[in-house]
Amino acid sequence: MCDETRRALCLRIVPRNISTSTTIAHNWRKPTLGWIKVNMDGARQSGTGETFCGGVGRDANMRWCFGFSKKINICFAFVAELWAIYEGLATVWTLSYTRVILETNCEEVYDCLRCETPERIHSSLRSHIGSIINKEWEVCFNCVGRRCNLVADKLVKMAKELPIVYHRILDPPSDILDLLQVDVDGYSSVVGYCLPL
Numbered sequence: 001m002c003d004e005t006r007r008a009l010c011l012r013i014v015p016r017n018i019s020t021s022t023t024i025a026h027n028w029r030k031p032t033l034g035w036i037k038v039n040m041d042g043a044r045q046s047g048t049g050e051t052f053c054g055g056v057g058r059d060a061n062m063r064w065c066f067g068f069s070k071k072i073n074i075c076f077a078f079v080a081e082l083w084a085i086y087e088g089l090a091t092v093w094t095l096s097y098t099r100v101i102l103e104t105n106c107e108e109v110y111d112c113l114r115c116e117t118p119e120r121i122h123s124s125l126r127s128h129i130g131s132i133i134n135k136e137w138e139v140c141f142n143c144v145g146r147r148c149n150l151v152a153d154k155l156v157k158m159a160k161e162l163p164i165v166y167h168r169i170l171d172p173p174s175d176i177l178d179l180l181q182v183d184v185d186g187y188s189s190v191v192g193y194c195l196p197l
Helices: 003-009 077-094 107-114 124-133 146-159 174-185
Strands: 018-021 036-044 050-058 064-074 099-104 138-143 166-169 194-196
Touching: 036 077, 036 146, 050 077, 050 146, 064 077, 064 146, 077 099, 077 107, 077 124, 099 146, 107 138, 146 174
Parallel strands: 018 138, 036 099, 099 138
Antiparallel strands: 018 194, 036 050, 050 064, 064 166
C-alpha cells in the first residue's frame, strides 16, 4: 500500500483513554485481572480480493470469552485489519467489558492507531472506531508477533467457509483447541505493561 493511501486511512484517535505497549510480544500473555484481551486479524485473498477478519477475547484466567469471524467484501488487507479492530471493540463494548487490551500483528494498523496526522478523507470506519474508543472505558493497544495471533488467524480462515457474513462464536471450535493450548503452554508470567501515548 502506498504511503498516501496509508496516510489517508490513518486513524486520528484522541489518546484520552488509549495506551500502547512499548515492546512487541512474541508469546501470548494473559491479561491482568479485570481486563479482557482481544487478539484480532484480517486477511485478503490475493486471487479474489475478498477480505475477512476474526478475533478472540480471553480473560485473566485464559478463558474463552468470545470469538468472531466475518466476511467483509473486496478491499485492501489494511482495511480488513481495521475491520477486525472495529468488530473486536464493538463486541467487547456490547458485552459490557470496561478494560480491554487489543492486540494485532499488523504494524501498519498499530502505527496508524497511534498517528497524529489528521485525516484527509472521510472514513466511516475510522469514525466508528474513534467513537467506540472514546466511550467510558480503558483501551490498551499492542502490536504483537504473529505467534501471539494464531487463534485470531484461524478464525479469519474460518470466515472464508462461513455461509453468513458475521458469526459470533460463544464456545471455542474444536479445531482451535490445540492453538489455545499452545498459548497456555507458551504463557509467560511477565505481564505486558501499557504506557499512555
